[in-house]
Amino acid sequence: MRWMTTAGKCLLALGVVLAGCVPAHRPGAHSADADRGPLTLATAGDLTGYLGSVLGDWNRDHPDEQITLVQLPDSADETHAQMVTDLRRAEHSRFDVLNIDVAWTSEFAAAGWLRPLERDRFPLKSFLQPVVDTATYGNRLYAVPYVTNAGLLLYRKDILAKEGVSPPHTWAELEEAAKTIAPKYGLGGYAGQFLPYEGLTVNAAEAVYSAGGSILGDEGRRVTVNSAAARQGIGFLARGVRQGWIPRAALTYKEEESKQAFQDGRLLFLRNWPYAFASASAPGSAVAGKVGVLPLPGLDGPGRSVLGGSDLAVSAHARHPDTAARLIAYLTSEAVQRQVLTRGALPPVRAALYEDPDLVKKFPYLPILRSSVLHAAPRPKSPRYDQVSLVVQAAVQDALTGHQTPEAAVRRLSRELDAVSTH
Template sequence: MRWIRAAGRGLLVAAVVLAGYVTSGTQAADGARGGGRGPLTLATAGDLTGYLGPLLEGWNRTHPGEKVTLVELPDSADETHAQMATDLRSGDSRFDVLNIDVAWTSEFAAAGWISPLRRDRFPLKSFLPPVVDTATYDGKLYAVPYVTNAGLLLYRKDVLAKEDVAPPRTWAELERAARTIAPKYGLDGYAGQFLPYEGLTVNAAEAVYSAGGTILGDEGERVTVNSTAAREGIGFLARGVREGWIPKQALTYKEEESRQAFQSGRLLFLRNWPYAYVSASGRNSEVAGKVGAVPLPGPDGPGMSVLGGSNLAVNSHARNADSAARLIAYLTSDRVQRQVLTRGALPPVRAALYRDPGLVRKFPYLPTLRASVLSAAPRPKSPRYDQVSLAVQAVVHDAMTGHQTPEAAVRRLARELADISHRG
């Protein structure tokens, strides 16, 4: 799906669906009626790197009675979400396993669309600890982390070297370089994903989190955004556009547009997912060999990223829930997770892979990404996440375009989120 592209090819939000039927929201998927073994359907948003088919061929060769059919949904996370929600709401069982954006777990679990899973069937202790939290709701495991992601600050290391300036660790250092150094080299200063869509929700949440704030608490029941930290974070983004070190063109950027701007040599700094580092370092990039990556900066030091990636969940109406759980265990095994990285350029959830010397030589950003993931936080958890995200996008975009002050925007966002949280 788009978040694995956009959470990092990264929001390439994948959706896998396995068949099976659960009679109770507290019953584990593999113990449900219809919880046996048999063929499966795996639905995913567009697999842009083409890595997933070969992974599933390996499963199909060794599990002839449990063959998986891959169904690719639209590239766009919003379109994939809409199609999945429509099918699941109707009780459709054509998808067995859902590879869902990490931000959707709470919504799908609260709606009863996905089944709780037995923790002992999956190697959760082998995963990077923060990613497991994205797969839980109300204290239960409703999915298994498959791909993770964290935002990085990409920068032109050749330009900073000429200026004898270290990569920025704080917002003030980022602003100063974006405002004073970038114009000397004919570059724009800084960009992220600022079009009003899911990417802006991510960028806004990162700014709020980095300033020490939060947006929601208690699984979406408590609104916490009306704070000094939120005003500081949203103010940082709005100030950048107002002062010009964030170009107005960036207000139209999604992941790919921002990557292309950086890769074509038009930006000094870019917030994006690791896939953009891989692409910008490739042979066809105009900035190949000139790209560095560090954790996102914050007000007084390294900031905080939002966790991206996708989780594998079992449709509560899946036909073969035991096979679904077995497939998820296969896709999260060490061997397959290694291929997720080497074939798909997607960040794995297995912690040990980030310290593998061979992988670090091939993917030099892995240590930085590991540090970013370990300090990252999920997007606001809510059973009405789609509505929460739309509110954040609209309000923050108005602040960045100057239609509202950051202070007024935060007050408005608090009112809108309170209204969403009190809806039935």
């Protein structure tokens, strides 16, 4: 949503607020101070608890513009559902500022639920530039990037070193090591997040992108998935399951399950978000000190990750839009972004932090993550993204389980996405 896609979990949350304690919107006459005042900030489940103190600092310095935190479920799908339900209540919505998965910006903007933002109010030129694209729809800014993410390849560097094998940069190299080396050590070869949920959409999109393909174009108006690249990408994953170097257990994995399998010493290779590297390298991990990290491999060289993370957006019916914009500027300031990394353990959007020597010493994966983010691509943009994701999950699951060939799954995917995009 790690893309919030732990998408639900990359979203940061913050405190529990009972629905009855959240003030309702109060439409009324406009005054000179109407654009400033208290707000609610809605987000998904907390991972580290750091943001409460960050917002506590804001509340201390802005006694007339207090921020009330609304914590939604950890699950990205449940958070999405609750936000949509609230936003449909229009002026009766409880939420003013929303911490949303990067894949939802287009959907929410197209529905008229978000207030367009003025670009010059935010330090967009200081961000890693690919993340800015996740916050736009129809060439307008509807959100501001808050946390980013990119998929990485974790691998057992001790085992590859013992075998005299270099870490893989292509699918062929990964496949060869997963088939021949992993069994010698009683390990599964390779895993990602292959349960049918948002994680499968991300893994499938990365496979297509890493073969040079795409899924949708023109912000969801054009279906581009019916290509040789898509067949190669989905075929790579399906072949792994069929031949056994992707263990069938991986068909039940989300982020946490796959991380635990690698951390317990049951996998040679794992695709996951950077948090998994930090966890697997921490004291107490069965593989601490034995973990290497690389950009994702691709068909002919380094592959292409999907951008994860979350954006901060302002509800179209926010009570105090000026306060909302200034709060977002505060949360994307360099001081707070540093805390996103050091206390929240999440990748910040500020480019300079990835080259800070002290931070790189503490988080050695930062240069690789920066490179992965700079070469990453958003999930397919569409105002019907929730439907797009469900279609991708269903078709790719059938390919992975052998119910359809990759070729048939891609043709089906093209037909069903065309139906979604034209209705």
